[in-house]
Each structure stands twice: as C-alpha cells, then as structure tokens.
Amino acid sequence: MREFSAEYLRRTREGMWDDSREALRGLSLDDRERVLDVGCGTGELSRVLDSESPDDCEVIGCDVDVGLLSRASGHVPVVAGDATRLPFADDSFDLVVCQALLINLPDPAAAVSEFARVSSDLVAAIEPDNGAVTIESSVDDESGLATRAREAYLDGVPTDVTLGAEASDAFATADLDVVRTARYDHDRSIEPPYDESAVRSAKRKASGEGLADDRETLLAGALTPDEYDDLRAAWREMGRTVVHQMVDRSYRRTETVPFHVTVGRVRA
Template sequence: MREFSAEYLRRTREGMWVDSREALSALGLDEREQVLDVGCGTGELSRVLDAETPDDCSVIGCDADLDLLTTASEYVPVVAGDALRLPVSDGSFDLVVCQALLINLPEPSAAVAEFSRVSSDLIAAIEPDNGAVTVESTVDAESALADRARRAYLDGVNTNVALGAATRDAFEAADVEVVATARYDHDRSVTPPYDESALRSAKRKASGEGLADDRETLLAGALTPDEYDDLRSAWREMGRTVVDQIGDRTYRRTETVPFHVTVGRVDA
C-alpha cells in the first residue's frame, strides 16, 4: 500500500465535504451508535462523521500509520490497525467506512470482506475515479498536460486508482449486497488571493518536482524515458506560465474529482 504524508492528506482531503454532504445520506449517520473510519489518515472524514452522528455515537479512526494517527487523534479516538486485519471484534460497529482507501489496495474485496466482519449493519466506501478527473485552467496547456500525465500514471500504478463506480464489484466479490450508490464531484479551485498550498504547487510545476517524484510510476507503464523527459520539459514550461499568472493575479484552476459512495448491508 502506498504511504502518504500528513501534509499531503490534509491538502487533498480538506474541504472534501464542505459544500455538500448529501452523498453521505445513505449512511444513516443520524442513527449510528458505533462508527469505524478505516484508513482515516489525518482524520478529515472522521471529523465529518463525528459532526453528523448523534452526540452519544462513538466514531473511531483506524490507520496503520502511527504518524497520521497522531493528527487524527486530535479529533476522534484512534486505533492502529491494518485494513485487512482490523483489531476489533466481529460486529462491533454498525457502520464501517473508508475514503480513498480501496484504490491503494491490490485486492479491494479483501478489505471489504474484513469490513463486513466487524460491522453489524452497513459498510461504505468513498472512492475516487482518478481516470475521470478534469482540469480547467487559465493556462492553456495545463489541462492537456495534466491529462497526459494522469494517463501515464494510471498506466504505471499497480492498484486501481480509478476504482470509482467499480467499487460495487469489490463489494459483490466479498458477498456484500450493495444497497445504495451515489456520485459526488469534489472541486478543488485555485483563485486569488493564493494560499501557501497554491504557491507551493506552482513552484513544483515550474521545477518539475512533482513529475520527478512520480518518475518511477510513470515509467512503469508504456511511457518511455524520452517521452518522460519531453513531458517534464513541457510541464516545467507550463509551470513557469502558472507562476507568471500568479504574479499577475490572473491564474485560476479548477480540478474536479468524481467520488463514488458505495453502501452495502451486512447479512444479519
């Protein structure tokens, strides 16, 4: 399973449910008593679950990364554990949920089966379709380059990071009945005034640092070293234009990531 820093998870997950929580309606959060957030990371979803459940409901965050749990523990009680071997007893939660976890596992259905072991009622997975991400930008080249880099990354990564609606297949493979699905489009926008995250991202584009970090994955697919070098050169040129537009306060960018919420019921 890939590892992520606390800063990365905060940056990618913060604001996830600020504009709407309608896609979580099938989880029946107002009726829950015991909720387990598996792969909770730094606790962004845990905070939402804690806010949307009754005051006497216990929301527990679970992650294998102790450093991430340190941050999550500021919001909810936490427990260290692997998604495939949860350190809790059978049927001890009435909702087990994860967000952007199954896309990082080689066998998502194995985790779903483990979720169903520890749930007495519902399990839910909120998984992105990274193959359907769209980017709109005031920098003409950015959308096409982002798509090109994304396709190469998807070709080289060793898990299904475009799981999305296919999460249903993982539930069915684990013999869990799917009772509801919903799609939620999460928009991440960059507009003036620019925060530190936007400025840091622009600098990474201009230096090509982001693509360099993913070089091994990008080259694991069909992308050749020469094609990678061409992509990185074009990416850096695009990044310099981003930096220029930020300096002029004219840069705007919206990335839309579709998430699919899949809910299953555990047989009594």
C-alpha cells in the first residue's frame, strides 16, 4: 500500500465536506450506533462522521500508520490495523467507511470483503477519480502542464487511482448490494489573500520540488528521462509565473477532484 505524510493528507483533504454533506446522506449517519473509518489517516473524515452521527454513536478510526493515528487520536478513539485484516470481530459495527483508500490498494475487493465481515449493515467507500481532475488557473500553462504530469503519474502508479464510481465493482465482488451512489466534487481554490500553504505550493512549483519527489513514479510509466526533464523545466517556468502573479495578487486557481460515494448493504 502507498504511504502518505500527514502534510499531504492535510493538504489534499482540507475543506472537504465544508460546503455540502449531501453526498453522505446514503450513509444513514443519523441512526448509526457504531461506525468504523478505515484508513482514517489524520482523522479528517472521522471528525465529519462524528459530527453527523448521534451523540451516543461511537466513531472509531483505524489505520495501519501509527504516526498518522497519533494525529487523529485527539478527536476519536483509534486502533492500529490493516484494511485487509481488521482487528475486530464479525458484525462489530453497523457502518464501515473509507475515503480515498481503495485507490491505493492492489486488491480493493479484498478490503471491501473485510469491511463487510465487520459490518452488520452498511459499507461505504468514498473514492476519487483522479483521471477526471480539472484545473482552472490564471496562469495559461498550468492546466495543460498539470494534465501532462497527472497522466504520466497515473501511468506509473501500480494501483487504480481512477477508481471513482467503479468502486461498485469491488462491492459486487464482495457480495454487497449497492444501495446508493453519489458524486461529490471537492473544489480546492487559491486566491488572494494567499495563506502559507498556497505560498509553499507556489515555491514548490518554481523549484520543481514536487515533480522531483514524484520522479520515480513518473518514470515507472511511459515517460522517458528526457521527457521528464523537459516537463520539469516547463513546470518550473510555470511555477515562476505563479509566484510573479502572487506578488501582484492576480493568481487564482481552482482544482476540482470528483469523488464517488458508493454505499452497499451486507446481505443477511
């Protein structure tokens, strides 16, 4: 399974569900008694589940990374565990949910089967389609370069990070009845006044640091070393334009990541 830093999870999940929680309606959170958030990371979704559930509902976070769990433990109880070998008895929860987890697993259906084992009722997966991400930017080259980098990155990732709505296939394999699907678009916008995270992101573009961090994955697909060097040079030039626009407070960017919420019911 791919590993992520607390900073990466904070940056990519920041603000998610702030504008609307309608896509979570199929989770029936208002009548849950015990909920498990698998692959909870630093607990962003766990906190949403806790706030939307009844006061007497217990929400528990579970993740294989104990370092990330330490960031979530101040909000909900947490337990260390692997998504395909959960440390819970059968039917321990009436809802088991994950967010952006299945896309990082080599066998999503195996994890969903394990979710079904420990759930007496519902299983839900909130998974992005990273192949359908869109970017609107005041820097002319940013959207096109981001698409080139994303396509090369996706080509080099060994798991299906475009899973999205196709998570329902894993549910069918796990003998779950899909009862609801919904789409939620997570918009992440940058506009003046720029916060520290936006400034840091612009500096990473200008230095090419982000592409350097992903070099191994980018080269694992069809991208050649020369093509990588050309892409990184263009990326750094684009980043310098971003910085210049930030200086005169004209830079604006919106990234939209589509998530698909699949809810299934355990068969009696």
